[in-house]
Amino acid sequence: MSLVLILNLIWQISTLALVALGLAIVFGKLRIMNMAHGEFVMIGAYAPVITASLGLPGWLQLPVCILTVALVAFVLERSVIRHLYGRMFDSLLATWGIAILLREGVELIFGRGYQSVSPPIAGTVTILGADYPAYRIAVIAGIAVGFAVLAWWNRRSKVATRIKAMVGNPELAQAVGINTARLSAGAFVFGCCTAGLAGLVLAPTIRIEPMMGLDYLIRAFFALVVGGLGSLEGLAIGAGIIAGTQSLLGALASQTYGYLAVLTLSILFLWLKPDGIRPSSR
Amino acid sequence: MKKITGLLASTAVALALTGGVASAEIKIGVLVPDSGPAGLFGPSTRNAAMLAAQQINAQGGINGEEIELIFADVGVPPAEASQAALRLWKGDGVAAFVGMHDSAVREALLGRFNGQVPYVYTPVYEGKSCASGLYVTGETPSQQLAPVIPYLMEAENVSKWYLIGHDYNWPRDTNALAKEYIAEAGGEVVGEEYVPFTVAEFDSSLQRIRESGADAVLITLVGGGSVGFNVSFAGFGLDDQAIRLGTLIEENTLAGIGADNAGRLFSSSGYFSSIQTEAAATFASDYTAAFGADAPPLNGLGQSAYEGLMLLAALAEEAGSLDVAAMDAAAEGLTWRTPRGDNTMIGRHMAQTIYLADGTGGAFEIVTSFDAVPSSEACDG
C-alpha cells in the first residue's frame, strides 16, 4: 500500500467522521432522522462565498460559517424540529421537506451555478517521498485535534448524560431541573454547526452548489449505522469502515464496486448488528 | 440575487415577446431543464431560445407565420418529462419541439412522439438516435474528438491517455470512439474507469492516474462530478503531469473548477461564449442587449437551444411546412449559418465547426477550430 493511499484513507475517514459527527448527535441523541444534514454541510461550504461576496476578509469565514448555520438551525429547531422529538419517521419526512427548502433558499440567493473556493494553503508538500496537498494535511491535523478535545470534554461534561436522560424520559428530566427545550435546541444547533464546519473545511476540495448535500447525507447515515450511535470511537470506526471500503475497493477494483460494497456492507450491519460495532450503553 | 434579477429579465423579454406575437400562428414547444441536476442550464437555455424566436419573428417568422414559444420543465424523470411535453403537444397544440435535456428523456419522448411531430434535439449526446422526425444539432463524440485528439497529441506532445467518465451510456460510447482515434494517432490508453453519479470523491482515481503515468486525461464526467474531479486533480498537482480534455466542460463548470485548478484544461465543443467570429460576437452582444449584463452566462448547452430553433426554422422554410415527411425529405444537405459557423445537415445530424478551447486561468481561450466536422452518427434517409 502506497503512502498516498494511506493518506487518502486518513483524509476520507477524518472528513467523513466530521460530517457524521453532527448527525450522530442529532440522530443518535435526539432521535431526529435529519435528512437535511447534508444541506447544513452545503451552507457551511457557502460561507467563503458569503464572505467573498460581502467583501469580508478571509479570517471571518469561520465565524460567518458558524453564525449562519447556527441561525438557520436555531430557527428550524424552534419552528419545526421541536415538534418532532419522539416522532422519528415524522422527523424524517419533515426534514426531507426542510432539505428542499434549504436547497431552494440557497439557490435563490446564490443561483444554481457552481462556486469555487481557493484553499488558504496552496500547493503540495512532500511527505516521505509522496506529494500530498498541504491543505489536506492541515485539515487532517485539525480534525484530529478537534476530536481529541471533544472526547476530553465529553468525558468531563455532564451534557451528554443530561441529553441521554432527557431522551430516555423527558418528563423526569424536566422534573429534576433539566431545561429540556434549551438542551435539545442546543444539541441540534451544535450538531448542525459541526456539519457546517465540515462544509467549510471541505469547500476548497469539492464542488459547491445547492444540490451537493445529498452526497454527504447517505454516507454519514451508513457510517453511524456501522459504528453504532453510542460513542465517538464508534463514529470513528464506522467512518473508517465506510470510507475505507469505498477507498480500497475504489483503488483495487472500481468506484462502482466500491459504492455497491458500501451499500451491501451497510445492509449486513443493519441486519446482523443493528446497534453497530460500538452500541450505546443504554 | 442573480437568479431573481435573471428571472425578472427573462420575464420582461417573455412579456415583450408574447405582446408582439399575439397573433402567433405556430406554437413551438421548448423543453428545458429547470429542475434536477441540469437545472443550472435552464435559464440560459430559455434565454437563448427566446432570442432565437425574437430574431426569427423579426425576419418574418417560419413560412411567413410568427412563432410563439411555450416552455416546459423536463429536468424531471422521463415519465414526468413526457407528460410535460404531451401537455404542450395535446393540450396547447404545439406544432414542433426543441429539446435540451438528457438522453433518457429523449428516448421517452421519441416513444410518445412516434414521428408525428418534428423534434430538434440540441445538447451534446452520444449518438445512436435516428427516429423519424428527430433532427440533431448537438455535437456527438466523433465530432468533438476525431479532429481534436490528433491535434492535441501533436501540439501538446502527449500520447498516454487516461479515460474517466461517469458510469452511463454517454461516457462509454464516447470512450469507445476515443480509443480508436488515440490508436490511429499513435497513442495508447493507459487507463479507463467509470464512476457512479453518487460518488463525490475521486482520490483513488487520481492516485491511479498518477501511477499510470498518463500525460493526457479525457474527462467525460458531467456537472458537479466534473467540478469535484478537476478541483482535486489540481489539488494533487496532477495538472503538472497531464493535460485534461473534456467534452462537456462549459463555462459554468469551469467557473466551479476555479482559475486555480484549471491549468492545462482543454474543452472541445461547438460553442464557447469566447468565440471571436463576427457571427458569434453579434450573437453575444444581442444576448446581453436582450437580457442584461447580469444574465446567466452563455454556454454550449444553453446556446444549443438557439441552434435548435434556427435549424427548425431553416428546415421548415426548406420543406415549406412543419410536416415530418416533408422535413425529412428536405433535411439532407441543408445548409444554414448560425453563431457556431456554417452548418450542414448530414444524416439528420449537424456537421458544424468544432472549437478547442484552453481553460487555463479560468476563462476559455479558443486554441483552434475545425470547420465542417461531420458526425459519424449520420442517419439514413
Next chain:
Amino acid sequence: MASVLLPASLLLAVLMLIPELFGDFMAYQIGLYLIYGIAAQGIGYLWGKTGVLPLGQALFFGVAAYVTAIALRDVQGLGAQLVLALLVLAVLAGAAFVLATLIFRGRSESGPYFSLVTLALAMIAEQVAGTATGLTGGFNGLSGFQSLAALDPFGGFYYVIVAATVLVSLLLLILNRLPATLIARAVADNEPRLQLLGFPTHVVKGMAFAFSAVIAALAGGLFASHQGIVTPTSTGFALSAELVILAAVGGRFHVFGPLLGAVVVGWASAELRDSFPYWELLMAVAFILVVLKAPGGLAELIERAFRQAWPAKPPVPQPPLEAPPPLAAQAAQPLKFQDVELRIGVVRILNGVSFETPATGIVSIIGPNGAGKTSALNTITGNLHPTGGSICLGDARIDMRPPYRALGSGIGRKLQVPSVFFSMSVSENLTIAMMAGRARRLDYLKPSTFRWRSAALARVLEHPSVPLKDEVTQPVGTLPQGHRQFLEFAMTAASAPPVLLLDEPCAGLSPDETALMTDLVRQYQAETGALVIVIEHDMSIVEAISDKVLVLHQGRVLAFDTYAAIRADPQVSMVYAGGTK
C-alpha cells in the same frame, strides 16, 4: 358489505367519467398518477397499519417495470405475458417476505433500521440498472416495446389502470375489515404485547411487507406498459421517497388517501412547475405543514369534516361465538430454574438462580427493588436470554425460545405497567386475546373470528365487579389505569395458559380493586389448576394468595418456602429491615 362496495363503486364511477369529461389526454395524465397512487397504497397499508416505513419501495416497482418491459419486447402472446407477470409477482413477494422476516426476527420494534435497509437496496438496484447497460439499456433506459395487448396508452390502457386501481382498493377495503389487519395494527400499537400473546410479529411484518411489495410491483408493471420506457429512475431513491411522500400527504391510514395524494401532488406539480418558479419551495412548505399539523394527511382532514356532518353510527354488537379450543393444550407443570445467570453488559442481574416450583398453585416472588424479579420473568418468556444455566418447564427447556413461543409452551404473561393495545377499543383488544393460541391461518380472513369468546374470558368479564362490560366499544386509551389492569389480566387469562405470570397485578389499584384482583387470581388458579407466579410488594396480598414464596435478593434466591416460614426467616427480615423497601 355496503361499506366496501359503495366506496369502490364510487371510485370506479369517478375514474370512468374522467375520459368523458376531460378527454383522453387528461386521462393519460391521471393514469400515471394512479399508477404511483397504487404503489403508494401499498406503502400506506404497510406504514399506516404495521408502522413499518419502507424507504425503497421503488425497488419492487422498478424490477417489475424492467421485467415487464423485457417481456413485452421478447415474449409473444398475452397469455404467456400474464403467466410471467404472476410468476414475477410471486417471486418478488417471496423475496420481500424473506427479507423482512429475516431482518425483523428477534426484534420487537420497527425502528429506522429496516427502512434504511430498503433504502440501500433501492440504491443498489438503481446503480445496477444504470451500469448493466446490456440488460437494462443503462441510463437511457429500455424502450421500443409495445403496450400490454397493444392497447393505446392514450386510450384503452387507461381502463386497465382503472381496473387495477379499483381492484387494489377493493382488496384493501376488504382486508381492513378482516382480523388479519387487526393483528397488523396490533404490531404498530404494542409489539412486545403481541409477541407475548403468541404472534410471531416478524412473520406478520414480513407478510405485510410482501403484500406492499406485490402492490408496488403491480404498479411497476403498469408503469412500463403505460410509459413505453423504463429507466434507472424507476427503481431508485428519488421515486421511493416520492411514493412515501404521496402516502404521507394523501393519508396513510385510509385506503384512498395515497391515491388522493398521488393525484393532488402530481397535478399540482405539473401545473405549478411551468407557471410558478418557486413551486418546489411551495411544495416543501406545504409538505412540512402536513407532517406537523395533519399527520393523517388529506384523507384524515376530509374524513374529519365528513364525520362532523354525518357522525359514524356506533357498531352493532354481534352475538358471541364459542371460540375453538387452544391449538396446543398443555397440563400444568413445574417450572425449574437451574443455576440461571443473566448479565447485560457488565451488569450482573441474576447470579445463579435455582428453584423448582410445584406443578400447580400460586407462587409469589418478593424481594427489594433490583433483586431481579422482573428479569426472572423475562428469562421465562424469552424476552431475555440467560447467559448461563437453564430453565425448564416440565422436561422441556424453554430459556432460548423467542417471546412469541412462550404462549405456545403454555406460559401467559401480564406485564408490570398495564400493556394493552392503546389505540384500539376494549373489544378489539379482547378479539386479539381470543385469537391468541387459537386462530388457524384461515381464521385471520374470516370476519366471524371477531365474535370469538371463551369461557375463561367470560368468567372475568361477567364477574359482577369487573368494570369492562360497559366499556367494550371505548378506546383503551381513555380507560383509567385500574381498568387497564383488569383488561390485561382478562386478555392474558383468555387463552387459559397453564402457567400464568403476573407482574405486580395490583399496582395502581384501589383497595376494592385489589381485593377483586386477588379474587380473580385465586379463582383462575382454582378453576384451571394452573401454576400462577405473581410478583408482589404488598405483604398482605402475598400472605393472602401464596402457596409458596420465593425471595430474591441481588440476583440470588434468598429463600423459597411457605409464607409462614419466610416470615420467620431471619435472613429475609434482615434484607427487608435493611431499608431497601
